[in-house]
Amino acid sequence: MATTNRSFAQALWDFFCSLKLTISLLISLALTSIIGTILPQGKLPPEYVASISPVKLQIYSKLGFFDMYHSWWFILLLYVFSVNLICCSIKRLPHVFKFISEPNLVLGESQRNGFSLKQDLKITASLDKGREALAEFLGKEFGAPVVTEQDGEYHLFAQKNAWCRLGVYVVHLSILVIFVGAILGSLFGYKGFAAIVEGTGISSIQANSGAEIPLGFEVRCEKFNVTFYDSGAPKEFKSILTVLENGQPVKGLTNVRVVVNEPLSYKGFTFYQSSYGQATESSDHSFSVQARAGGFSDHLTLRDGQATVLKDGTTFKLLETTPDIRQFMPNFSGPAARIEVTQKGGVPQTYIVFKDFPDANAQRGDALQVVYEGSNAKMYTGLQVAKDPGVWVVWLGCTLMVCGLFIAFFMSHKRVWIVVSKGYARMYGNASKNQAAFQMQFEELSDKFKNLKI
Amino acid sequence: MTSSLLFNVTTLAYMASMVVFFAFLASKNKAIGLTGSLLAYAGFAVQTLAIALRWKESYDMGYGHAPLSNLYESVVFFSWTIILIYMFIELKYKYRIVGAFVVPFALLGMAWAQLGMHSGIEPLVPALQSNWLLYHVVTCFLGYAAFAVACGISIMYLVKAKSEESGGGAAGGLMGMFPPIRVLDDLNYRAIMIGFPLLTLGIITGAAWANYAWGTYWSWDPKETWSLIVWFVYAAFLHARFTRGWVGKRAAWLSIIGFAATIFCYLGVNLFLSGLHSYGSSKM
Ligand code: HEM
Numbered sequence: 121m122a123t124t125n126r127s128f129a130q131a132l133w134d135f136f137c138s139l140k141l142t143i144s145l146l147i148s149l150a151l152t153s154i155i156g157t158i159l160p161q162g163k164l165p166p167e168y169v170a171s172i173s174p175v176k177l178q179i180y181s182k183l184g185f186f187d188m189y190h191s192w193w194f195i196l197l198l199y200v201f202s203v204n205l206i207c208c209s210i211k212r213l214p215h216v217f218k219f220i221s222e223p224n225l226v227l228g229e230s231q232r233n234g235f236s237l238k239q240d241l242k243i244t245a246s247l248d249k250g251r252e253a254l255a256e257f258l259g260k261e262f263g264a265p266v267v268t269e270q271d272g273e274y275h276l277f278a279q280k281n282a283w284c285r286l287g288v289y290v291v292h293l294s295i296l297v298i299f300v301g302a303i304l305g306s307l308f309g310y311k312g313f314a315a316i317v318e319g320t321g322i323s324s325i326q327a328n329s330g331a332e333i334p335l336g337f338e339v340r341c342e343k344f345n346v347t348f349y350d351s352g353a354p355k356e357f358k359s360i361l362t363v364l365e366n367g368q369p370v371k372g373l374t375n376v377r378v379v380v381n382e383p384l385s386y387k388g389f390t391f392y393q394s395s396y397g398q399a400t401e402s403s404d405h406s407f408s409v410q411a412r413a414g415g416f417s418d419h420l421t422l423r424d425g426q427a428t429v430l431k432d433g434t435t436f437k438l439l440e441t442t443p444d445i446r447q448f449m450p451n452f453s454g455p456a457a458r459i460e461v462t463q464k465g466g467v468p469q470t471y472i473v474f475k476d477f478p479d480a481n482a483q484r485g486d487a488l489q490v491v492y493e494g495s496n497a498k499m500y501t502g503l504q505v506a507k508d509p510g511v512w513v514v515w516l517g518c519t520l521m522v523c524g525l526f527i528a529f530f531m532s533h534k535r536v537w538i539v540v541s542k543g544y545a546r547m548y549g550n551a552s553k554n555q556a557a558f559q560m561q562f563e564e565l566s567d568k569f570k571n572l573k574i
Numbered sequence: 575m576t577s578s579l580l581f582n583v584t585t586l587a588y589m590a591s592m593v594v595f596f597a598f599l600a601s602k603n604k605a606i607g608l609t610g611s612l613l614a615y616a617g618f619a620v621q622t623l624a625i626a627l628r629w630k631e632s633y634d635m636g637y638g639h640a641p642l643s644n645l646y647e648s649v650v651f652f653s654w655t656i657i658l659i660y661m662f663i664e665l666k667y668k669y670r671i672v673g674a675f676v677v678p679f680a681l682l683g684m685a686w687a688q689l690g691m692h693s694g695i696e697p698l699v700p701a702l703q704s705n706w707l708l709y710h711v712v713t714c715f716l717g718y719a720a721f722a723v724a725c726g727i728s729i730m731y732l733v734k735a736k737s738e739e740s741g742g743g744a745a746g747g748l749m750g751m752f753p754p755i756r757v758l759d760d761l762n763y764r765a766i767m768i769g770f771p772l773l774t775l776g777i778i779t780g781a782a783w784a785n786y787a788w789g790t791y792w793s794w795d796p797k798e799t800w801s802l803i804v805w806f807v808y809a810a811f812l813h814a815r816f817t818r819g820w821v822g823k824r825a826a827w828l829s830i831i832g833f834a835a836t837i838f839c840y841l842g843v844n845l846f847l848s849g850l851h852s853y854g855s856s857k858m
Contacts (some may be wrong), residue, residue, distance in 0.1 A: 143810050353696070381704040390789050521774060522771065522778065
């Protein structure tokens, strides 16, 4: 019984130390991740629900396909992945440390045959003289050697960058660090949303989970503004925000410009420009009206659907307005109004007047020239709000990963041995990575070595 | 002189280079091989100039942004990085023949961009107005380009391995021109050693940007997820060489699958899936 337990534990350990498992896991993660890029995730759009058979819908939801990156089996894969990583490291790290701290100082006969890089030298001086001269040579040209005597021979050993064998483990550790950061963020962080009407403030946000999160301070939106390129494409979405503590504006955080890619941070919460809209439906719209022939001008204030009679007897009716005409008329942008003008005794005429395109208004050839001056409707700014105390751990992990990859791929552990015997010496070398580059270095060293006169 | 004229010259140079490389494959004449390389280098020089000029033109138009803002510009840049990585590998490892399998990728990109795409310089939508765009796109595309080179090398590997298996062309013939499969395997690995850290940096700069702009460094958006899938495939490749049964052909296939996933991540996601990354969408 004891032996089966023992062998079961051993088998389990071997399973988790296996690199075949690593490859299978990496490929499984790659393949399963595809599901979530094809099926919609999170809240399903009604069109999608309508387009798929109920049986399929049920199977997919049971399998967690609609929130697959948080499904039990995907998380399980990540756990197995982490355990694989940890076990592999526990198994190998001690060997690597030993390899670094107790290098192979002496080359046995059989080991010497395994080197492709080697160079001979004839020595006429005594063994001790030869050892001294070669130790000095190696110290000067490559690195200070450790000298060991064995079986009447001296073994000189020098190495460079032994520690870079740890690069791979730095990469592996970094993955676990990133996981820790992500877990911290999901336990102690929030993601939420806040809509703030111009001129008002908020002191709590709506978390994505639905909970109301108090901020502990107030954020006020002073103004929101959109600008467009001539082509009609949006150029900038801009909120002017002020942070208040106990009703008092915080120094340095008053009238801060917040645009996409330039968020505002305060006390761990960060506010990102994300959407906008019109806050109030019914509001007053102003127009200026001027008789083209001269004579009279007027200034009107109306609500949607309201009509008024001008001094010259013309009836002026406001049909509808929009804060941005672009969706209806791609060549124009900004606020616009559709109006109906009925001259005394004439037929009603409707047309569209713009706020930002006075020329288009002027070109119209009727008796009245009308300019829409905009409304006093308030905009609201939509802000994504996030607090993530784990994010620094994630960046630390990323930094470790990049450094680790650099060490693992572009640095190499270089070793040189010189075995000094009576009458001759032989130099050997190898490198853990990029053998070709090391070969050139070794050949340079060999040229100097073989011309030594000892 | 305008950048678009220079881009046409670039396309022609790559086309000529590819034809000459094929002639090199057939003739095994060293001088022809050198001509192929020189044509690719000349195309690269012209393309560099053209990209710089386009950058300047965007300033002249009052938009002022790096030429990396839409599909056209990214495809042009991609083909530039492919040649850059190819030049690096050729100069460092001295295998000219690799060009025959790599230059076609760059040519394909340029031809598609010049013939099939709208090339106007457009202003940047708010979402892209950030220096992170530059860091993110440059690192990603350098990584992709290294994978393109690795894919070309892997195809050579499989072709050569197949011909060796069937016993043909042990020394002579077309296959004699190819580096030995051991060398191809090594070159493949080296190209991925360049690409993998760059892709990693690309993913990290993307996450940093997303965190800076939206407050979430990772949201499992399809583009992000596909970049991770690509990363998993190449991580599997890196571990394959430590595992018996996975070296050689399987590793070459992993490299080819990795590049297919890369291309899907770059183009397929925008064409077939929806998400935050569609270039030029008006989403903030
Ligand atoms: C379950 C997860 C993993 C395990 C168990 C694992 C294990 C290993 C082992 C045993 C080695 C060989 C080390 C040596 O003897 O030189 C290795 C190499 C390496 N691993 Fe991992 N690994 C895992 C995941 C990853 C991931 C996700 C990455 C992504 C960055 C990665 C990056 C590397 C790199 C860059 C090397 C060096 C490859 C080379 O030098 O060619 N590993 N890994």
